[in-house]
Amino acid sequence: MPQTRLDLDRIHAARSVIDPVFLDTPMYRCDALGRRLGCTVSIKLETANPVRSFKGRGTELVASLLAERGRSAVVCASAGNLGQALGWSGGRRGLDVTVVASRRAPAAKLDRIRALGAELELVDGDFEMARERAATIAQRRGIRLLEDSLDIETCEGAATIGLELADKKSTFDTVLIALGGGAMATGVGYVLKTLAPGAEVICVQPMGAPAMTRSWHERRVITTESMDTIADGVAGRYPIPAVLDDLLAVADDAVLVRESSIIAGMRLLLEHAGLVVEPSAALGVAAVLEDPDRFAGRRIVTVICGSNVDLNAYHHWVHG
Structure with missing residues (x-):
C-alpha cells in the first residue's frame, strides 16, 4: 500500500456520507471512440450529477x-x-x-x-x-x-471513483486522469495502487499549465509565472507540496498535451460518444492522440471529469 495522506478505510466510509447522486457513475466501453483511437476505450462519466463534475x-x-x-x-x-x-x-x-x-x-x-x-x-x-x-x-x-487537494476530504471523496474502478479492474490496464491540483489523481491513484496495482495510472495536464507535471518529473515543487490553456479546471501555478508527495507515490507517469489535442479530444468525445465536455475532461483522449503507439491495443479508462463549459466557447473550439 503506497504511503500517502489517504486512508482506505476512510475512503470506504465516505460512500455512506456522499449523496448517492454522485456515486456509481456510469462506466462503459465506447467502441466508436476506441476504433478512432486504436485502443479499447472505456469512459467513466463523472458529469451525470447535479453539478456536472466529480467535485x-x-x-x-x-x-x-x-x-x-x-x-x-x-x-x-x-x-x-x-x-x-x-x-x-x-x-x-x-x-x-x-x-x-x-x-x-x-x-x-x-x-x-x-x-x-x-x-x-x-x-x-x-x-x-x-x-x-x-x-x-x-x-x-x-x-x-x-483548500482543494490540500484538504484530504477532497482527495478521499474523489478516491471513491477509484473504488468503483477497482470493482471493474479486469476490464482495463490503464487509467488516464486529468491533473490539476491533484485531488482526483492522488485519490484515484491511491485506490488503484492499493486494490488494482496492475493498472497503470497516467496523469495528463496541458502544456499551458504544466506546474504539477513538471514537479512530478523533478520530484520537487516547480512553480510557473503564468499559464495559458483553455482547460481552466486544471490551470494552477503553485503545486502543494503534500499533494505532490502523494502523487509521487501513486502515479506511474505524468504527461503534457497541446491545446490542439485537447480541442480534438473534445470533438471526438462529441462525435463518437455524444458527450459535451469541458476541456479538462478531454485530456485523457488528448494524451492518446499525441502518443497513439504507446496506447495501441491497450485497454484504457478515461475519467470524464466535468461538463461545465461556456457554449459559445465550446462551439468555437469544436466547430471552429
Whole structure:
C-alpha cells in the first residue's frame, strides 16, 4: 500500500456520507471512440450529477463534517466546478458558502455558482490570486477555508471513483486522469495502487499549465509565472507540496498535451460518444492522440471529469 495522506478505510466510509447522486457513475466501453483511437476505450462519466463534475464527491464530505461540528460557513477558491459543488453540498446543509473565482472564469460556471446560492466574489487575477483572497476571507471571518487537494476530504471523496474502478479492474490496464491540483489523481491513484496495482495510472495536464507535471518529473515543487490553456479546471501555478508527495507515490507517469489535442479530444468525445465536455475532461483522449503507439491495443479508462463549459466557447473550439 503506497504511503500517502489517504486512508482506505476512510475512503470506504465516505460512500455512506456522499449523496448517492454522485456515486456509481456510469462506466462503459465506447467502441466508436476506441476504433478512432486504436485502443479499447472505456469512459467513466463523472458529469451525470447535479453539478456536472466529480467535485461533489469531496464537497459532500466537507459539508457533512462542518454541519456535524456546528459550523455555519465555508469559503473556497474555485476555477468553477468546486464552487458549484460546494454551493450544492453546503446549501443542502444550511451552510453559508462563499466562493472566490477569477473574473476570467467561464461565465457559465460563475452563473451556476450564483444559481446554487453561494456568495460569489470575483478577483481580477488568476486562480492563485483567488486562493489568496479566499484565505484572507477565511481569516477575517473566522470561517473554514476549503483548500482543494490540500484538504484530504477532497482527495478521499474523489478516491471513491477509484473504488468503483477497482470493482471493474479486469476490464482495463490503464487509467488516464486529468491533473490539476491533484485531488482526483492522488485519490484515484491511491485506490488503484492499493486494490488494482496492475493498472497503470497516467496523469495528463496541458502544456499551458504544466506546474504539477513538471514537479512530478523533478520530484520537487516547480512553480510557473503564468499559464495559458483553455482547460481552466486544471490551470494552477503553485503545486502543494503534500499533494505532490502523494502523487509521487501513486502515479506511474505524468504527461503534457497541446491545446490542439485537447480541442480534438473534445470533438471526438462529441462525435463518437455524444458527450459535451469541458476541456479538462478531454485530456485523457488528448494524451492518446499525441502518443497513439504507446496506447495501441491497450485497454484504457478515461475519467470524464466535468461538463461545465461556456457554449459559445465550446462551439468555437469544436466547430471552429
